Amino acid sequence: MKKLVIINGTMGVGKSTIVSNLYKQLENSVWLDGDWCWLMNPWNITEENKTMVMNNIHYILNQYLENSMFEYIFFTWVIHRESIFDEIVAGINRHDYKIVKITLTCSEEELIHRMQQDRRSEKEIENSLNRLGFYKTMNTQKLNTDGKDVGETVKALLKMIADER
Template sequence: MMKKLVIINGVPGAGKTTVCKELYKSISDSVWLDGDWCWMMNPFVVNEENKSMVEDNISFLLRSYLNNSSYKYIIFNWVIGNEKIFETILSKLDDIEFQLYKISLISSPKVLKERMLEDGRTEEQIKNSISRLKSYEDMDTFKIDTTNMSVKNVVSKILEMIK
């Protein structure tokens, strides 16, 4: 069986981490990497050096998992706000054979705001996420509108797609 790389993106607050936490538990021989883990730095500084380092680290980890015989499914979630970021990460893996699934989690602005308020996000964070929702609609990804879906339903939909 060919390895499967499942990339789940979406705006902050879209439910990527929550969905992936359940998804990887639902699939044997799977591993989960959250791109946010590679940004856990204090102070949090977004500059070219750090962006390049994070992209290299993510590519290294994905490559390691794809080359490890123990895993058939590699689940990766991150904001990935544009196609260029996909290209940067995937170009570093182009010598490895795998099936790719790119999935964007989207929702209505109203539900996104409710979820982010529940998570204790700031008004500024909520405004930024809502303003970026539209950019995900134009991406070359499979869209799952989570507005009226439970986490379990989203996971089921993804499982149908990748199995």
């Protein structure tokens, strides 16, 4: 059965770094990032743009779920509210897939360190820290990445995905 693996977490936690390595470890997989649908200049959060972005995410996910080649569809995005998960799943046309929801977490200190290494602005760091608490109560499996390198984190995620039947 196909698996739609949604990996979320606050900005700077390492979603892109980890999943850019993770999807290469599983044959017949693809990685999609919700941020790609927001790459616009100027970045303008309007109701029209939010609707367009979600419609594009639904379209892209449905296309990959329909494609017989892919067994694993990895989707990364900040997703800081349970309602966003619900909205994503509501737009999927298929029912013959398993959804795996995993939140990457880390300590405040680790998050600050990573974001400073990435040369993120103080405002971006502050925004990310303010959202960190939102993820604690979400209906997802949690993976704390403190003290883990990319390889260790990928290995842990592979186990979590394999354990989902």
